[in-house]
Amino acid sequence: MHVRRFLAAVATGLFAVLMQACAPLAPPPGVVAPAPPGFPDEDYRRAAAAGEAVFHIDAARSLALVEVRRGGSLAFLGHDHVVASHGLQGYVLPAAGRADLYLRLDELAVDEAELRAAAGFDTSPTAEDIAATRSNMLDKVLHAGTHPHLWLRVERVRAVAEGVVLDTIITLNGVTRRLEVPARLDGTADVIRISGRFTLSQRDFGIEPFSVFGGALQVQDALALQFRIEARQLAP
Numbered sequence: 528m529h530v531r532r533f534l535a536a537v538a539t540g541l542f543a544v545l546m547q548a549c550a551p552l553a554p555p556p557g558v559v560a561p562a563p564p565g566f567p568d569e570d571y572r573r574a575a576a577a578g579e580a581v582f583h584i585d586a587a588r589s590l591a592l593v594e595v596r597r598g599g600s601l602a603f604l605g606h607d608h609v610v611a612s613h614g615l616q617g618y619v620l621p622a623a624g625r626a627d628l629y630l631r632l633d634e635l636a637v638d639e640a641e642l643r644a645a646a647g648f649d650t651s652p653t654a655e656d657i658a659a660t661r662s663n664m665l666d667k668v669l670h671a672g673t674h675p676h677l678w679l680r681v682e683r684v685r686a687v688a689e690g691v692v693l694d695t696i697i698t699l700n701g702v703t704r705r706l707e708v709p710a711r712l713d714g715t716a717d718v719i720r721i722s723g724r725f726t727l728s729q730r731d732f733g734i735e736p737f738s739v740f741g742g743a744l745q746v747q748d749a750l751a752l753q754f755r756i757e758a759r760q761l762a763p
Contacts, residue, residue, distance in 0.1 A: 562616070563629055563676040563698075571618040571627075575761060582619040582719055582758035584628060589615045591630065593727075594646055594751040601744040606652045608660055609642045610635050617679075619719055619758045624684035628756075632671040637661040668729075668737050668746075674701045684712070693723075702732040717760050724753040 562568065575581040591612040597605040612635055617628035638657045652660070665671040676698075683694040690711040697704055710723030727750045729736050738745035 563678050566629060566678070567627055568618075571620060571761075574620050574623075579623075580621055581761045582621065583761045584615050584617045584619070585757045585759050586614050586616060588757040589613075589755060591615060591752065591754045591756075592642065594753075596747045596749075596751075597744065598747040599738070599740075599743045599745040601740060605744050606638075606650045606656060606660075607646070607648045608638055608652075609646050609648070610637055610664070611639060611642055612636075615756065618761070621719065624681070626681040626758075627678070628680075629676050629678045632669050632675055632677060633665060635661070635664070637664065663737055668734055670700055674699070690723075697727075697732075699732045700734050704731055719758040720756070721758075722753075722755045724751065726750065727752055 571581050593610040595608040595610060597607055612630045614634045615628055615630050617626065619626040637660050638652055678698040680696040680698075681693045682696060685692045685694065687709075690709065693708040693710050695706045695708045697706060706725065706727075708723055708725050710721050712719070712721045714720045729746075729748050729750060736746040736748050
């Protein structure tokens with residue numbers, strides 16, 4: 528379905544229900560991680576109160592993955608890794624082509640067995656390897672103690688031949704960058720599903736890729752991100 532027709536259908540289908548949304552919104556079920564400072568919850572409350580279709584991210588049905596590849600002359604001594612978020616939170620305002628999503632970095636999971644198998648990785652890190660990787664990632668790479676969130680804002684959705692492009696602002700490690708993210712969008716009046724894959728440079732966000740032995744064993748700068756997000760009608 529063309530993205531404009533889809534967004535219009537969603538907004539129209541929920542208009543009558545959301546016209547009743549004059550009371551403050553109930554928080555989405557399962558939300559436990561606090562939002563980043565300045566996260567625009569109030570914008571979505573006002574949109575719902577005005578009768579616009581507002582959706583919340585269903586964390587249980589959403590997944591974001593990062594494939595972290597090894598490099599350097601001693602790469603054979605290391606492992607590739609898959610990092611997963613099962614705790615995406617946020618909102619979607621389809622009629623405006625807008626969304627705000629966030630995740631807590633300290634909730635990221637590293638090297639879950641089924642995700643490593645799906646990625647086709649050919650090594651088997653030990654539990655100690657995985658614990659060390661997660662500790663290094665949070666403390667030495669992402670600086671999660673200082674910058675605990677990743678915040679992704681979609682400002683516009685543009686239709687293209689292959690699907691849609693999300694005009695996106697990403698804030699990570701205290702640095703904000705604009706990206707065009709290719710994606711596929713579908714759903715119904717009650718559910719929006721969006722998926723895609725793109726590449727992110729760590730150095731663009733002020734992150735120096737982890738390395739040891741003078742760089743002979745290192746993490747590649749480019750990270751492959753993929754996401755599968757499901758958003759559901761937000762009940763007033």
